[in-house]
Amino acid sequence: xxxxxxxxxxxxxxxxxxxxxxxxxEKLLKYITKNGHGCWSSVPKQAGLQRCxxxxxxxxxxxxxxxxxxxxxxxxxxxxxxELHAVLGNRWSQIAAQLPGRTDNEIKNLWNSCIKKxxxxxxxxxNTHKQLAETQGKNSVxxxxxxxxxxxxxxxxxxxxxxxxxxxxxxxxxxxxxxSNPKNSATATMEFFEDRFVxxxxxxxxxxxxxxxxxxxxxxxxxxxFDLNPEFNCDxxxxxxxxxxxxxxxxxxxxxPALDPPPSSAGITGISYREAGNSSxxxxxxxxxxxxxxxxxxxxxxxxxIFPWPDLTPDKDPQIxxxxxxxxxxxxxxxxxxxxxxxxxxxxxxxxxxxIKTESHGLNSCFQNQQAQQQLQASDIFGKDFRRAxxxxxxx
DNA sequence: AATTGCCGCAACCGCAGCTGG
DNA sequence: ACCAGCTGCGGTTGCGGCAAT
Numbered sequence: 001x002x003x004x005x006x007x008x009x010x011x012x013x014x015x016x017x018x019x020x021x022x023x024x025x026e027k028l029l030k031y032i033t034k035n036g037h038g039c040w041s042s043v044p045k046q047a048g049l050q051r052c053x054x055x056x057x058x059x060x061x062x063x064x065x066x067x068x069x070x071x072x073x074x075x076x077x078x079x080x081x082x083e084l085h086a087v088l089g090n091r092w093s094q095i096a097a098q099l100p101g102r103t104d105n106e107i108k109n110l111w112n113s114c115i116k117k118x119x120x121x122x123x124x125x126x127n128t129h130k131q132l133a134e135t136q137g138k139n140s141v142x143x144x145x146x147x148x149x150x151x152x153x154x155x156x157x158x159x160x161x162x163x164x165x166x167x168x169x170x171x172x173x174x175x176x177x178x179x180s181n182p183k184n185s186a187t188a189t190m191e192f193f194e195d196r197f198v199x200x201x202x203x204x205x206x207x208x209x210x211x212x213x214x215x216x217x218x219x220x221x222x223x224x225x226f227d228l229n230p231e232f233n234c235d236x237x238x239x240x241x242x243x244x245x246x247x248x249x250x251x252x253x254x255x256x257p258a259l260d261p262p263p264s265s266a267g268i269t270g271i272s273y274r275e276a277g278n279s280s281x282x283x284x285x286x287x288x289x290x291x292x293x294x295x296x297x298x299x300x301x302x303x304x305x306i307f308p309w310p311d312l313t314p315d316k317d318p319q320i321x322x323x324x325x326x327x328x329x330x331x332x333x334x335x336x337x338x339x340x341x342x343x344x345x346x347x348x349x350x351x352x353x354x355x356i357k358t359e360s361h362g363l364n365s366c367f368q369n370q371q372a373q374q375q376l377q378a379s380d381i382f383g384k385d386f387r388r389a390x391x392x393x394x395x396x
Numbered sequence: 397a398a399t400t401g402c403c404g405c406a407a408c409c410g411c412a413g414c415t416g417g
Numbered sequence: 418a419c420c421a422g423c424t425g426c427g428g429t430t431g432c433g434g435c436a437a438t
Binding site for chain 2: 419420421422423424425426427428429430431432433435436437438
């Protein structure tokens with residue numbers, strides 16, 4: 001392993017390439033654990049590595065980050081990836097933002113190696129998310145709905161495929177159509193919330209996901225925030241957006257005119273919803289202006305601030321990870337012994353760390369004080385995010 | 397047992413956006 | 418306004434493992 005990998009024999013610039021050795025991993029891990037990464041270009045020098053900063057960054061993000069979840073993808077995760085891909089296309093980073101502990105690279109590989117095949121086997125074009133027959137122009141059923149017809153709410157033709165989480169897509173499809181007329185947007189939004197999300201909670205009178213097995217995945221994922229952060233409880237949510245469940249808050253939907261420029265708010269990932277048939281054109285994924293709906297997803301908040309990343313796999317305990325509970329061991333824990341447990345949410349008022357740059361893609365759960373900082377920043381992001389939603393409600 | 401082909405994963409490459417000087 | 422450096426993203430590639438022959 002040590003010297004294998006592409007270009008491992010390269011001596012240009014005296015920089016190593018190819019696979020990382022355990023020694024290199026350890027150096028990088030130790031350095032970042034102690035110092036944070038700061039400017040990536042200076043990391044290899046300071047960490048004593050003969051790598052470029054880019055390579056170090058990638059290694060950290062894709063492998064060394066303590067919050068990474070290793071192992072195979074659960075069926076729910078796969079289904080979520082498919083659903084998200086139908087909306088987002090090849091924007092792997094945004095898809096990864098919805099899958100705690102997973103990296104964009106990992107998801108991209110999974111898509112290219114497994115999911116594509118599965119979709120083909122189901123008769124679905126993975127690029128368009130249309131039925132193959134439909135791709136040939138025989139049918140006009142909306143793409144996402146058709147995808148979901150085969151994979152989710154409406155039942156799967158393949159009984160071996162478990163019924164996944166309830167999906168946003170049909171509703172988004174409807175909403176997309178309705179929102180093409182700005183005058184309908186507010187109504188559409190509110191109806192969307194009421195029809196889709198409030199209904200999804202009707203199976204339970206409680207806001208706690210664990211009380212409602214029927215809660216769809218995004219809620220169970222993202223609502224952890226509200227369980228863990230006393231600032232954001234169900235009461236707050238219902239006050240701020242009476243007809244929206246917290247799932248909306250985690251991916252608060254804001255209707256915008258079709259030609260609105262993408263949002264530029266730092267820390268808020270804009271998700272543009274387009275016709276699924278267009279969504280897979282990877283080269284056009286940047287700067288697309290055909291946005292009909294934007295999901296103002298507070299991904300960075302959920303990614304960086306709170307989650308202890310309990311495993312999503314159905315065969316494991318789906319319970320929300322509360323502060324103080326032991327976290328699933330990551331491989332890096334084996335190097336350093338026990339890894340610090342997730343941040344103590346109660347300690348948000350503790351002094352903040354210096355100017356260590358936080359990892360935008362995930363949380364460095366080893367830096368508890370950093371986390372506290374992130375939580376505060378995230379609270380702000382959350383607030384901004386919610387304000388945007390509120391403003392949007394008023395404007396439309 | 398040896399060879400071949402396929403597959404999945406890890407890592408690299410190039411481009412684009414952002415930011416500060 | 419321009420430029421350089423940094424970061425992030427998506428596409429692509431190469432290696433190792435494994436199954437099939």
